[in-house]
Amino acid sequence: MKIKSILKACACLLFWSSLGLNTTGQSQNAGLKLPPGFSAKTILDSSGKTRHLVVLPGGLIYVKMARPWKGNGIMILKEDNAGKASIAGGFGDYGGTGIYVKNGYLYASSNEAVFRYKLNEKNEVLTPDQPERIITGLKMGRQHETKSIVLDNDNNIYVNIGSPSNSCQLQDRQPGSLGVPGCPLLDSAGGIWQFRVDKADQSYSQGIRYATGLRNVVGLDWNQQNNTLFVTQHGRDQLNDLFPAFYTAQQNAELPAECLYMIKKGDDAGFPFAYYDQLQKKYMQAPEYGGDGKKEAGKKYLEPVVAFPGHMAPNGLLFYTGTQFPEKYRNGAFVAFHGSWNRTPQKQEGYYVVFVPFANGKPSGNWEVFADGFSGQAEVMTPRQAKHRPCGLAQGPDGALYVTDDVKGTIYKIEYKK
């Protein structure tokens, strides 16, 4: 009994001190583990649920909030020369995820619409209360409701419209429930839509379904090297929960892949009829649509560029075009993984930022973890334990990498010095 309680006290002490090291924020590199030569700090310690962000010349940063925070759906930060940011106001009464800047306009999305704001030469928003609403009436389910956005170089904007259900079952997430024949929701969701940047109040009839079969995309970016859209998809959940006869708990944890796709007009990534199995490197038929864990789906769907392990939730994608980071990082992709919940009873995965080296618009090597330690835990058994979860990525004018966290609203800045 005595030994037991001593042991218990020791374990608790050790446990708490190991936590303390990672969570103080004062600790080295803001608690992050980085490759040699890189350093990190927090420019803002806490705010609301910060999602995607843009960092502009002159020290202005605009951050999209999942829900309005202190009344504002977009938070304005001003970063000083010492690298600390102060909150310099906000605007927009809508929550959401997407935000992007191009050619003198700031674009931001609610979960149903996209707005744009003219910027002046100092990158300030001139009329925060009078945005142009360029897109409206987009489908918003309870799940996968966020609209991520990016622009190309030809005055088009790309918007993710996520599937309102896990796998288009007749009864969402009910064990054994089969798929709705043909999955008609793909007409208005489960893909990427293209619109013009400068027309008011466009909706489905003015837009183009640019790509389909994408369950929910949160990270997306335009690759300037090959002038093409890239997206990261959140793969489906609960293979074993819903179809225990076909999948083990182990397969449930690992499958399907979280895919990075290069998207051309008309592409189909298979959802909900098929999913990509990164272990067999094949598309498999979904169990809701005649699959049994073994049936392959053939070659008709878009091959992923990178297939990451399951459920890690890629929420941010950024092609690095700066020169501050070493040669290896130029034009490569950073992906922020929000972290899994659908791997129980195993430990969760993700909660880090990875790097994929690219050359000429194609991966030129294996992906690797770039920044780890956001969760402040040695292992995350359940997402609630994570102190921070990486979400949005942005490149600063000087080539630094910014990462948002939507648990505490912490903003990280990662830099490289020779």
Added chain:
Amino acid sequence: MRKVFTLGLVIISLTGFAQSAKKPVAKKPVTHVSAATLSINRGKLVYQKFCMSCHQADGGGVPNLNPPLIGTTGVLGNKNRLVKIVRNGLQEHVEIDGEFYSNNMPPFKMLTDQQVADVLTYIRRSFGNKATPVLKSEVSPYYAKGKK
């Protein structure tokens, strides 16, 4: 680090187990205790199979997605409402103690009355919850009377 964490978990679960095993003995007559404990044990298996991926092993849920089952007014409260949630699912985006959760909870119509009673007893008596058990007889009459 990993070892320490696991050790921490083991200790937490050990103390948790000790508590939940001890409490009823002090309060209730012996026959009832074993019935409740048996129901909790059976309910745990139902929970692991049908509920755990969303509400998580510790009942803590997934922030923004699936609500925690720890100490919420709903879980500790009206039993009829709980029976109805498990049978019919919950997809109404209801506010649960000040937060919203965006996932859909499916209906679990395949569970027997006994399994519904067991899983509800398990969640009401685990994760630090100390509400009264749900008996099979409290599940069945709800159906006899129809929806309420």
